[in-house]
Amino acid sequence: MAAVTLLSTRDLCRHFGGLRAVRDVDFDLPQGEIRALIGPNGAGKTTFVSMLCGRIPASSGSITFQGQDVTHLPAHKRISLGMAYTFQITSIFGNLTVYENVALAVQHRLGRDHAALKRETLAALARVGLKARADQVAGDLAYGHQRLLEIAMGLGQEPKLLILDEPTQGLSDGEIEEFIALIREVSANTTVLLIEHNIPVVMALADTITVLNFGEIIAEGTPAEIRANTHVQEAYLGG
Amino acid sequence: MKRALPLHLGLIVLLFALQFALPAYHHGNLARIMVMATFAMGYNIMFGYTGLLSLGHAMFFAAGMYGMGLAVTQLGTPVGPAFLIGIAAAFALSLIVGLLALRTIGVAFMIVTLMFSQTLFLTILYFGSITRGDEGFGIKQATRQIMGLDLSDPTIRYFAAWLLFSLTLMGTLWLVRSPLGRVLIAIRENEERARMLGYDTWRAKLSAVLMSGTVSGAAGAAYGVLFGYVGASFAQVPYSIFPLLWVLLGGAGTVIGPLIGALFMFYLIDLSSGVTDAYMLVVGVALVLLTLFAPKGMMGMVRERWLKWLP
Ligand SMILES: Nc1ncnc2c1ncn2[C@@H]1O[C@H](COP(=O)(O)OP(=O)(O)OP(=O)(O)O)[C@@H](O)[C@H]1O
Ligand SMILES: [Mg+2]
Numbered sequence: 001m002a003a004v005t006l007l008s009t010r011d012l013c014r015h016f017g018g019l020r021a022v023r024d025v026d027f028d029l030p031q032g033e034i035r036a037l038i039g040p041n042g043a044g045k046t047t048f049v050s051m052l053c054g055r056i057p058a059s060s061g062s063i064t065f066q067g068q069d070v071t072h073l074p075a076h077k078r079i080s081l082g083m084a085y086t087f088q089i090t091s092i093f094g095n096l097t098v099y100e101n102v103a104l105a106v107q108h109r110l111g112r113d114h115a116a117l118k119r120e121t122l123a124a125l126a127r128v129g130l131k132a133r134a135d136q137v138a139g140d141l142a143y144g145h146q147r148l149l150e151i152a153m154g155l156g157q158e159p160k161l162l163i164l165d166e167p168t169q170g171l172s173d174g175e176i177e178e179f180i181a182l183i184r185e186v187s188a189n190t191t192v193l194l195i196e197h198n199i200p201v202v203m204a205l206a207d208t209i210t211v212l213n214f215g216e217i218i219a220e221g222t223p224a225e226i227r228a229n230t231h232v233q234e235a236y237l238g239g
Numbered sequence: 240m241k242r243a244l245p246l247h248l249g250l251i252v253l254l255f256a257l258q259f260a261l262p263a264y265h266h267g268n269l270a271r272i273m274v275m276a277t278f279a280m281g282y283n284i285m286f287g288y289t290g291l292l293s294l295g296h297a298m299f300f301a302a303g304m305y306g307m308g309l310a311v312t313q314l315g316t317p318v319g320p321a322f323l324i325g326i327a328a329a330f331a332l333s334l335i336v337g338l339l340a341l342r343t344i345g346v347a348f349m350i351v352t353l354m355f356s357q358t359l360f361l362t363i364l365y366f367g368s369i370t371r372g373d374e375g376f377g378i379k380q381a382t383r384q385i386m387g388l389d390l391s392d393p394t395i396r397y398f399a400a401w402l403l404f405s406l407t408l409m410g411t412l413w414l415v416r417s418p419l420g421r422v423l424i425a426i427r428e429n430e431e432r433a434r435m436l437g438y439d440t441w442r443a444k445l446s447a448v449l450m451s452g453t454v455s456g457a458a459g460a461a462y463g464v465l466f467g468y469v470g471a472s473f474a475q476v477p478y479s480i481f482p483l484l485w486v487l488l489g490g491a492g493t494v495i496g497p498l499i500g501a502l503f504m505f506y507l508i509d510l511s512s513g514v515t516d517a518y519m520l521v522v523g524v525a526l527v528l529l530t531l532f533a534p535k536g537m538m539g540m541v542r543e544r545w546l547k548w549l550p
Pocket of ligand 1: 016019021039040041042043044045046047048088
């Protein structure tokens with residue numbers, strides 16, 4: 001099956017002063033895949049995906065999404081093209097209700113259709129198990145539930161590419177099981193790019209794994225290949 | 240909408256009915272307060288709902304007032320069309336200020352709006368030959384007519400102020416429940432998140448400045464028409480601080496708050512100045528107490544404690 005490439009980067013770089021956080025990354029993501037992006041702390045994972053969705057500008061290099069060069073497109077336009085990003089450091093509307101948080105995500109896609117807005121907002125909440133908490137103030141939720149709310153906002157956008165930055169951090173074992181099931185379901189019509197430190201989650205979900213170290217891709221392959229790769233073992237998987 | 244609409248319509252009906260019940264003194268006060276509350280509602284769109292703190296809103300009030308006043312005195316425009324010219328002047332100023340000031344955020348934004356407002360004040364003084372500088376100028380009673388109605392007549396003046404207030408109140412209520420209004424609130428709460436949900440936050444903020452400045456300008460133009468005076472004091476710093484205070488006291492980000500704040504402050508000054516010369520001290524103490532015990536303003540407290548649905 002020769003899949004269509006949904007997103008690719010060429011020579012993508014990002015400097016912070018003298019620090020080269022991401023270096024010359026060539027990356028291709030076929031449509032429909034669940035791709036895991038792993039690497040030690042500070043490897044540049046968040047920096048890399050932040051450039052993809054436009055949260056921070058690239059220092060050099062290019063990004064192509066659905067065949068279109070999006071390197072210089074502002075973030076909101078990239079989101080409108082079908083990207084969604086859930087933050088590593090929880091970023092929700094703390095003073096608004098859980099419902100309003102997700103409704104804001106859905107509204108961008110549906111505009112003024114009131115009935116559909118309500119239906120799809122509740123559906124997204126139901127998928128992460130937060131429907132019963134719809135009327136709670138989001139800032140009052142437990143940390144794990146705030147993480148789930150972030151995911152619900154991503155789902156509410158119905159993106160073509162869903163970028164999840166360490167989504168399982170702070171979730172209980174039971175919630176992680178549900179998360180794995182949810183992402184399998186979502187991946188039927190969404191490409192998923194998953195940054196994850198929890199290796200069992202990666203092994204359970206990923207079609208392909210990309211390993212980043214010091215801002216460079218040091219390996220890419222199936223879970224089995226990555227597990228067998230000695231470079232990766234040294235750099236990351238507990239040596 | 241089920242509960243909010245009757246509440247706001249009820250307030251409008253109440254204000255309409257009051258004109259038949261109030262003694263002349265309070266009747267006149269309330270007309271003035273409704274115009275100032277309109278100014279504050281304009282301010283609230285930017286500050287209360289979008290989280291943009293302006294320290295220069297006097298410029299929009301003055302733009303409306305002088306746009307109207309100069310059209311009458313310099314061009315001989317009837318007050319009806321002159322009122323619209325005042326609104327257009329405020330809109331144009333909002334566009335310029337929005338495009339430039341929104342390049343900054345936080346404290347810089349506050350300073351830039353303050354500087355713009357001072358610039359307008361100095362410009363008014365500079366063109367003293369037509370603006371009559373500090374002294375200002377009157378709008379002759381004979382010209383304050385719309386469709387044969389004498390706007391200097393207390394009853395008609397009250398009705399005109401009520402109309403302006405009611406339209407703005409219902410407009411604000413509609414806005415804050417519209418998709419755009421929800422995006423403005425999202426920007427206030429967490430701008431980066433709003434941006435990463437796909438919203439063009441810069442454009443949304445610009446539209447907030449345009450609506451806010453234009454409504455404030457409409458209040459300024461109406462004030463000039465209804466009370467017959469156009470003066471540079473309305474372009475000075477106190478008139479940038481008043482709407483901020485009214486909104487803070489009444490409840491930032493509530494539709495009714497600006498009216499409550501303006502009403503409260505007016506009568507606080509009015510009553511305490513009748514009792515003591517140190518009335519500013521009384522006002523100061525009252526403000527400090529309110530800030531301590533109702534930091535979200537009066538309607539903000541009502542929303543927190545009792546009416547969670549209050550828009
Ligand atoms: N805004 C910034 N300014 C300066 N340096 C930054 C900035 N953001 C990231 N860095 C640096 O860039 C490097 C890569 O950071 P990044 O957050 O992308 O790593 P990561 O792989 O996501 O790590 P983690 O697993 O801890 O989330 C780090 O050395 C980090 O300190
Ligand atoms: Mg990270």
